[in-house]
Amino acid sequence: MSLRGPDVRPIGVFDSGVGGLTVLHECLVTMPHEDFVYLGDHARLPYGPRARDEVRRFAHEIGLFLERRGVKMVVVACNTATAAALPDLQELLTVPVVSVIVPEAHAAVQATRNRRIGLLATELTVETGRYETLVRTLDAGAHLTSLACPRLVPLIEAGDTFSDEIAHDAGVRVTSVACPRLAPAIQNGDPFDERIVAMVREYAAPLKQAGCDTVILGCTHYPLLRPVFQRAFGRDVTLVFSADETAREVAETLARKGFENDAAREGAYRFLTTGDPELFRSLGERFLQLPIAEVEQVEVAELEAVA
């Protein structure tokens, strides 16, 4: 495969908004030598309350847009879009499409010891039953307990999960600048909103009662609450995150296909939005955990709609 030389094309990643940046974050950590283009469909978010056909059409438009930009792979970094649009998008595009959901279902089946798996996700994701189908395909003897968490994403986006001070310094840390304000903020600040902690505990309760030893956190927003979830579930429950598992699947897929870029180089990443660039930038840094310098506004819907 190395005979073909490095594959310099970027990887396209999209989501309705900033949630998919947690997936991009894990991709950047796992594949620092790859280039990425991230598109947030801010003009049309949230996808959750929309009809499936509409979400499918948006996914088609964005997939074709990214394909025309020359990406080597499209990553659907949004559980709702995956649940609504995945098979069609794979049939439509020429480049391979990797998404959340499948890697998590696989990881959960591998990880569970008592074969009782829990799922926390948005309403639409739970409704489509896609996790249920996949888990049962991989292990017909596993039991999935699903719970929709409609109130969690709005609270996470409201920005109360950590203080802005922490978020910004956490971003700076990656470029090796000293962080004089970080430790004091963690020690003295009020990093977590008590409402979120209580809500997570409430959502966790039925899954704990069902005896789940493994829980899929099936929404790209949830990694921002990793410690809150782990504390609510306790040390003996394995948590499976979209972001980690999808990054792993992307890396494995590139390696198997021989689509990898030169491992010695440093990759670049850029951001596109269909909405307000400044809003993307300010909210996005908390999700990416890295600075976001520039955001380009683009129009994806100009392409002919493929229904």
Added chain:
Amino acid sequence: MSLRGPDVRPIGVFDSGVGGLTVLHECLVTMPHEDFVYLGDHARLPYGPRARDEVRRFAHEIGLFLERRGVKMVVVACNTATAAALPDLQELLTVPVVSVIVPEAHAAVQATRNRRIGLLATELTVETGRYETLVRTLDAGAHLTSLACPRLVPLIEAGDTFSDEIAHDAGVRVTSVACPRLAPAIQNGDPFDERIVAMVREYAAPLKQAGCDTVILGCTHYPLLRPVFQRAFGRDVTLVFSADETAREVAETLARKGFENDAAREGAYRFLTTGDPELFRSLGERFLQLPIAEVEQVEVAELEAVA
């Protein structure tokens, strides 16, 4: 997970006969610290021409037998048994069941560049359509071209793939004994039967014509012909073998569950058969590529049948 200490239970592996020993071989290489119990259902082979219900009943009997022997996982190292019995077996047993087919479908979807995947397998495996379902679940835009190869397994079992001299010395090599007869046998012998080479070329032709860049060799017997297949398909076609992918899935699953044995120890492996131990031993060494010292004859059908 390390808090629980090493999991000393063996891993159960079964097949209708010796084919699954290629899976065991890869498991022994990947997990040298684990113990394995391999059961060959020689009294009732071949499974291929039997009704699905009957194969399902055999798989149930063997699964329960291995579970009572205290295994921590059952590996179905037989494509036919997997295609016929997997979901039921997973529902029946308490321990997790890993099998061929799913890991190969996953690997093939990851590996293909043009999304045209080929499958060579036994008739029953192709008939069940399980590979087709799984490939389409993982990538709805992938195309699978399947071809049943009814004449290949009998020829492989006839033992003409290599001379016995090579097979036996290849076994001895692992225990670090000098192999004075190995190089001459490879150089002067007639390691491959020309009929097999011609047959593989014939089976390969329609998949090459369909433009497949990735081919699943969906039968545990086929690794014995690895170089013959690779030569027939050429360097640009990726071959996916049951044995390699299943061993990888077993290792990942043990790691994720925290079911691993102490990595510093040397594992043991033992062999059971429902048929003639001597026949198992003599044919089995070619498939295992390791010496088989002792084979115990067992009765699995004494258990109550679970239909």
